Amino acid sequence: MYPPGPLAGPHQAIEDCNIGGYHTAKGTRLIVNIWKLHRDPQVWSDPDEFRPERFLKEHSNISYQGQNFEYIPFSSGRRMCPASSFALEMIHLTLARILQGFDLSTPMGKPVDMSEGLGIALPKVKPLEVIITPRLSQELY
Numbered sequence: 001m002y003p004p005g006p007l008a009g010p011h012q013a014i015e016d017c018n019i020g021g022y023h024t025a026k027g028t029r030l031i032v033n034i035w036k037l038h039r040d041p042q043v044w045s046d047p048d049e050f051r052p053e054r055f056l057k058e059h060s061n062i063s064y065q066g067q068n069f070e071y072i073p074f075s076s077g078r079r080m081c082p083a084s085s086f087a088l089e090m091i092h093l094t095l096a097r098i099l100q101g102f103d104l105s106t107p108m109g110k111p112v113d114m115s116e117g118l119g120i121a122l123p124k125v126k127p128l129e130v131i132i133t134p135r136l137s138q139e140l141y
């Protein structure tokens with residue numbers, strides 16, 4: 001829902017080609033709107049709903065590795081993100097460490113404001129406000 005890189009880098013056609021039925025002349029610069037692909041209601045039911053379990057159910061056959069064009073958080077092709085494996089390892093490790101060690105809540109129990117701003121790396125409009133409380137005994141940190 002919130003791809004860190006909402007737009008892929010600009011790519012330039014090195015020869016005349018046809019992309020999805022559109023003639024694309026040599027020299028044309030294309031920028032893929034990854035954010036938009038991920039919110040396409042023709043592909044994703046309730047695209048604005050945070051339902052990660054969709055990847056275990058109706059979309060379990062979709063991979064992030066650039067072959068399923070409806071879901072390309074790391075883009076696709078020769079210039080796709082070279083750090084996708086590294087990034088996923090880091091995300092899993094960091095998330096697991098935070099969830100193991102801390103309880104998370106919000107001030108007054110209010111939902112987190114997920115409004116998105118404009119920027120190359122999809123910024124939040126409102127800073128994240130969470131209360132982080134240690135949940136393990138001190139010697140385990």
Ligand code: HEM
Binds near residue numbers: 080086
């Ligand atoms: C969840 C984390 C990340 C996401 C979703 C992500 C996504 C992307 C996207 C969409 C592109 C543009 C590809 C294109 O132009 O078609 C890109 C390019 C790139 N990313 Fe990442 N990235 C992530 C993390 C990282 C990290 C951790 C590194 C480095 C340690 C990295 C290094 C790069 C580099 C060097 C490029 C340029 C590749 C090129 O132009 O050939 N990325 N990334």
